[in-house]
Amino acid sequence: ADLSTTVAGVHLDNVFFNASGVWCQHEEELKALLESGSGSLITKSATFEHREGNPSPRYLPLPGGVGSINSMGLPNEGYEYYLNYAKQFDYTQAKPLFISLSGLSLADNVKMVTAFVEADLPCILEVNFSCPNVPGKPQLGYDIDAMDAALATLAPLIKKPFGIKLPPYFDIAHFDQVAAVVNKYDNLAYVTCINSVGNGLAIDLDTETALIKPKDGFGGLGGLMVLQTALANVNAFYRRLPNKQVIGVGGVVSGKEAFLHILAGASAVQIGTQLKEEGPAMFDRIKKELQEIMEKKGYKSVNDFRGKVKTL
Numbered sequence: 001a002d003l004s005t006t007v008a009g010v011h012l013d014n015v016f017f018n019a020s021g022v023w024c025q026h027e028e029e030l031k032a033l034l035e036s037g038s039g040s041l042i043t044k045s046a047t048f049e050h051r052e053g054n055p056s057p058r059y060l061p062l063p064g065g066v067g068s069i070n071s072m073g074l075p076n077e078g079y080e081y082y083l084n085y086a087k088q089f090d091y092t093q094a095k096p097l098f099i100s101l102s103g104l105s106l107a108d109n110v111k112m113v114t115a116f117v118e119a120d121l122p123c124i125l126e127v128n129f130s131c132p133n134v135p136g137k138p139q140l141g142y143d144i145d146a147m148d149a150a151l152a153t154l155a156p157l158i159k160k161p162f163g164i165k166l167p168p169y170f171d172i173a174h175f176d177q178v179a180a181v182v183n184k185y186d187n188l189a190y191v192t193c194i195n196s197v198g199n200g201l202a203i204d205l206d207t208e209t210a211l212i213k214p215k216d217g218f219g220g221l222g223g224l225m226v227l228q229t230a231l232a233n234v235n236a237f238y239r240r241l242p243n244k245q246v247i248g249v250g251g252v253v254s255g256k257e258a259f260l261h262i263l264a265g266a267s268a269v270q271i272g273t274q275l276k277e278e279g280p281a282m283f284d285r286i287k288k289e290l291q292e293i294m295e296k297k298g299y300k301s302v303n304d305f306r307g308k309v310k311t312l
C-alpha cells in the first residue's frame with residue numbers, strides 16, 4: 001500500500017513524521033529521525049534567543065498509556081541553530097525538512113522569518129501559534145484578531161507555501177472564525193492540528209502532588225486521550241479549508257489512529273507522545289500497521305480514503 005503524500009507542494013515518501021518538540025531539539029535527534037522510517041522531520045519550535053525552558057519534571061507520560069502532560073517552556077537552541085541546520089541539510093535525500101518558529105513576539109517572528117527567507121532554502125516554515133506553556137504569554141491561537149494581524153505581516157514576508165500550528169478548538173464558531181482567517185492567505189498552504197490540549201493538571205493520588213513542576217503542575221495534554229479532539233479539529237478544518245491541507249497530530253499510537261486521522265482529512269500525520277515513549281523505531285511499526293489496515297480494507301493509497309469519513 002502506498003503511504004506517500006505531498007504537503008505544501010513537497011513530496012513525502014510516507015505520511016508520518018514527528019510532532020514539533022519531540023525528538024527534534026538537537027541535531028543528533030534530528031539525525032535519528034532522518035535515519036528512521038519517518039517520511040519527514042520538523043525541528044523544535046525556535047525562539048530568537050536560546051532558551052533553557054521550564055524546570056523539570058516538565059514532561060511525563062500518564063499512567064495507563066492514556067497520554068502525557070508537558071510544560072517544557074519552549075526550550076530550544078535559538079533560531080540561528082536551526083537556520084544553520086537548514087543551511088547544511090542535504091535536500092537531495094528523500095525527506096523534506098520542516099522548520100518550526102515560535103517567536104515570543106511578532107517582531108521576533110518577523111526577524112526569524114526574514115533570516116530564513118533571505119537564506120532561500122527548500123525547507124518549509126511552520127509558524128507555531130499555539131505554545132501553551134510560556135508563563136505570561138497567552139497563545140496567539142486563541143486570539144483570532146492577533147493571529148490575523150500576525151498572518152497579514154508574515155504571509156507576504158514568507159512568500160512561499162508555509163503552515164501554522166494550531167491549538168485545539170472546542171466550539172464550532174471558533175472553527176468558523178479561524179477558517180475565515182486562514183482562507184485569507186493564499187500561501188498559507190496547511191494547518192497542523194492539534195497542539196497539546198492546554199493547561200491540564202495531573203495529580204498523583206499517593207503524594208497528593210501535581211506531577212510536573214512548572215506552572216503549579218499545569219501543562220499541555222497529549223497522547224491517546226486527545227485523539228477525538230484531534231480528529232474533530234482535523235475534520236473541521238478539512239471541511240472548511242477546501243484549497244489547503246491539514247496535518248493531523250494528536251493521539252496517534254498505532255496504525256489505527258493514523259488511519260482515522262487520514263479518514264478525517266489529514267494529508268500527513270505527526271506523532272508526539274508515542275514517539276517520545278517508543279523512540280524513532282516506532283515509525284516502522286506504525287507504517288506496517290497502517291498498511292495492514294489499508295490492505296484489509298482494499299485501499300491501495302492513502303489518497304483512496306482521505307477525508308472520506310462518513311456521517312450517519
Ligand SMILES: C=Cc1c(C(=O)O)[nH]c(=O)[nH]c1=O
Nearest residue numbers: 045072073074131133196220
Ligand atoms: C512551542 C512550545 C510548546 C511546548 C513547550 O515547549 O512547552 N509544549 C507543547 O505541548 N506545545 C508547544 O507548542
